[in-house]
Amino acid sequence: MNPDAQILRSLRGAGEAGVSGAALAKSLGVSRAAVWARIEELRRAGYDIEASPHHGYRLHGSPDRLHADDLLARLGPIKVIGRDIQVFNETSSTNDIVEKLARDLVAEGIAVFAESQTKGRGRLGRRWSSPAGKGLWLSVLLRPNLAPAAATQLTVSTAVAVARAIEKNTGLQPGIKWPNDIVFGTRKCAGILLELGAELDHIKHVILGIGIDVNILAEEFPEELRPIATSLQAEAGHPIDRPSLATALLQELDAVYARLRAGDFHEIGDEWMRRCTTLGQRVTIRVADRVVTGRAEALDEDGALLVRTEHGRLEHIIGGDVSLAK
């Protein structure tokens, strides 16, 4: 962990008791002057750090900005996801950045955030609006030992992690709409885009893209999106602290990924089914050129949706666009 992350972790751990410059200098193995310089740098980045002769340094507040060192400091013990974090002020798309990292053979677990994306994208090449500072736009690199057909397990697990993080951090209770929308009623607040590099029987890497509309006011959505889009702030009635939510999200992603690797997808699948608003409904699903209408019944062991058609046939659906059947 780098010095800024260590300082922030110490300050958060000490709370109102504070931590002395001498103690920080010792744990970092640098001079007190060097600690002072780092503290000044953090203050310039928006951290409200008080220095007093009695208490040493105390952290009173953090900026509403994503800061890689601070996220690392907040995370605590994690297994894979969040081992390394990068934050861009602006980028084309965090998935593009992570794709490049994947090609450079970077290890799995790295998470890349951007305060804004100029070419954020959703599924099937659709545009994803990512206004600066108003959401969480991130991508995570994974190298799971899964057959390509089981990649749906990852989408399902990610949806569960996003729903959990929102619930823990805000108290709100979002639903999941097949395959990967996080919703309040009929309005979407977050989406997941999974891209993979694979051989026929072997996944080389997965890029997990997540976009959460956090602090966007209802009236800030374009007119045509208002019936189908919402944000956490719009639902909660107050702004949400993005760095805390980002931390909770990485922790929950790491937790579900650990379950998945342990072969416990069924547990996650069960939670997905409890949270899913699509199950039990009559739905129409478009997958490529095909349209399937029927009752969404359950998730299978690979994470595919089981839809019972009018003719009683059980279809295994991967991905697709869902609408409620009339």
Next chain:
Amino acid sequence: MNPDAQILRSLRGAGEAGVSGAALAKSLGVSRAAVWARIEELRRAGYDIEASPHHGYRLHGSPDRLHADDLLARLGPIKVIGRDIQVFNETSSTNDIVEKLARDLVAEGIAVFAESQTKGRGRLGRRWSSPAGKGLWLSVLLRPNLAPAAATQLTVSTAVAVARAIEKNTGLQPGIKWPNDIVFGTRKCAGILLELGAELDHIKHVILGIGIDVNILAEEFPEELRPIATSLQAEAGHPIDRPSLATALLQELDAVYARLRAGDFHEIGDEWMRRCTTLGQRVTIRVADRVVTGRAEALDEDGALLVRTEHGRLEHIIGGDVSLAK
């Protein structure tokens, strides 16, 4: 088509009759001096072109080198595969080159050859030896409208195209070993590596890597490979013209891809089954951590291998490593 490709196509079309410098200059819309300069360039590249007052230019021989313009000139009408051709003298891996083209949003159909690869690779990250001038090492970019689960159709189709091209060009009759080896008896002469970039329900691009051991002498294979590796020259007893084989290969790839897009995979699947040496055998197949033993019975509509296990269960196999069961 560029001037060199046009000149070579005219020369090949005219044969012994030859074609005059004036005619070439007219069809290219350039001066006779410019034609002469191009001819000189082609001679330096190894083309045996005679110039005579009576016959004009006549092509007597081509070098045993891959030449993008010449391949374009030889191809004749094609639909997709071979629309554009690049030839590298040496590269890390033609799949790497095409992956970069895929990211740059290049249209499907481009074929990239290398006379040698420094980091040629086979399936599952295995090394693929690609000695200079002794084989065909190429990759083709495709953007098929298929679900990832149907990508096996492409491997099956590619194996059929490679087998056909070898048969047409050499008279040899290679077999196909599941999933993608081209074999003579128990010895492999060609392999196929399919890599894909995908979303869950949607292929973004496929890189079709093909390696054919053409003019490698039996004694040139490392000792440990001799029982399992062979080349077309070793089988035919004489060297094989690589540019002709490359042309036949692109034509056959284009033909099967057209059938596939027309929804006629079953035809290709039937041909695959006729050529396959694995069907009817008792086999042991390793797919990731799983081992399946049983009788290889047929191909399903997605291109998966159907294996009947001892317990009578029918397993759908994608990829994997096959060995004959003891």
